[in-house]
Amino acid sequence: MKKICTFLFAIFISCGFAFAETTDIGANATSADCTEPTLGTYSGDANMEAKWTANTVQLRWYDGYSDTQITPTNTSANNCTYDSVLTIPDNPPERIGYNFAGWTVIPGLPAGYTKLQYIESTGTQYIDTGLKGTNDTVLETEIAFSDTSSPMLWGYNSNVGGNTDRISAYISIGGRCNFGNTSTDASLPRYITVGTFTTIKQNNTGIYIDGVKRLNYNATNTFTTAYNMYFLWANGTGASPTSGKVKWFKITRGGNVVMNLVPAKNSSGVIGMYDTVSGQFFTNQGTGEFVAGPAVTQ
Numbered sequence: 001m002k003k004i005c006t007f008l009f010a011i012f013i014s015c016g017f018a019f020a021e022t023t024d025i026g027a028n029a030t031s032a033d034c035t036e037p038t039l040g041t042y043s044g045d046a047n048m049e050a051k052w053t054a055n056t057v058q059l060r061w062y063d064g065y066s067d068t069q070i071t072p073t074n075t076s077a078n079n080c081t082y083d084s085v086l087t088i089p090d091n092p093p094e095r096i097g098y099n100f101a102g103w104t105v106i107p108g109l110p111a112g113y114t115k116l117q118y119i120e121s122t123g124t125q126y127i128d129t130g131l132k133g134t135n136d137t138v139l140e141t142e143i144a145f146s147d148t149s150s151p152m153l154w155g156y157n158s159n160v161g162g163n164t165d166r167i168s169a170y171i172s173i174g175g176r177c178n179f180g181n182t183s184t185d186a187s188l189p190r191y192i193t194v195g196t197f198t199t200i201k202q203n204n205t206g207i208y209i210d211g212v213k214r215l216n217y218n219a220t221n222t223f224t225t226a227y228n229m230y231f232l233w234a235n236g237t238g239a240s241p242t243s244g245k246v247k248w249f250k251i252t253r254g255g256n257v258v259m260n261l262v263p264a265k266n267s268s269g270v271i272g273m274y275d276t277v278s279g280q281f282f283t284n285q286g287t288g289e290f291v292a293g294p295a296v297t298q
Helices: none
Strands: 004-008 017-024 039-043 048-054 056-058 079-081 113-115 119-122 127-134 137-145 151-156 166-170 173-180 182-187 198-203 206-209 212-216 224-231 243-253 256-266 271-275 281-283
Touching: 119 271, 127 151, 127 243, 127 256, 127 281, 137 151, 137 166, 137 224, 151 198, 151 243, 166 198, 166 224, 173 198, 182 212, 256 281
Parallel strands: none
Antiparallel strands: 004 039, 017 048, 056 079, 113 256, 119 243, 127 224, 137 198, 137 243, 151 166, 151 224, 166 173, 173 182, 198 206, 206 212, 243 256, 256 271, 271 281
């Protein structure tokens, strides 16, 4: 009588591949005996070898400034198979005042967090970045202002360091912007349309709005701010916090990204911004609450 043995074996795991089936490579059984991935019936001895199918994922491409999805003219860019060469769209997006610099992966969030298209400050909310400003600090954001009469966008603005260690952007007519040992009057609202998303960047040479330099200065001193920088307000200032919708906020130091905040909501429903660099969730340090924008579905 032929003895029949039944074996229960585990599903194997390999990064980037899906378990397909197990193939018998022994002398006493055929591959037809092992087509079931969890249970097989065999006659005699058998050696088992896992078979794999590379995972294929769907790709979505976005323009990076207006959340508009790009439809590749080459359909091969719509999917990518693990361990293969990625095909990028033949039709990169265009933006007035900018040169296309390439593609980057949209940072994902860990389990328990929902990524949002934006969060909105009503004018009493702000974030303490936990970081001090330095002479090589660069601050950037994309924001749709609700008001440009007197909001302080970010930074640290106090005379504790003798007016030589400040970083701030005062978005108002005649508002004063500071960086290190420079302090310059500006009328930035003339370059901003209320309710329209705008990119703003500040470094030690000036302030850029939608990629165009709108305020020119030259901070020459080496410094570190006495206290942490805020976002949507400036630490140590009497001016009003900023009201508006924020898509992202980034701090670069010495050419390295040290903070990259994206709008998010945690599993408890608290709204804030998740830092993809440190893995920390930053919440409102003012009064009231941030307002959540729609969830990101891609």
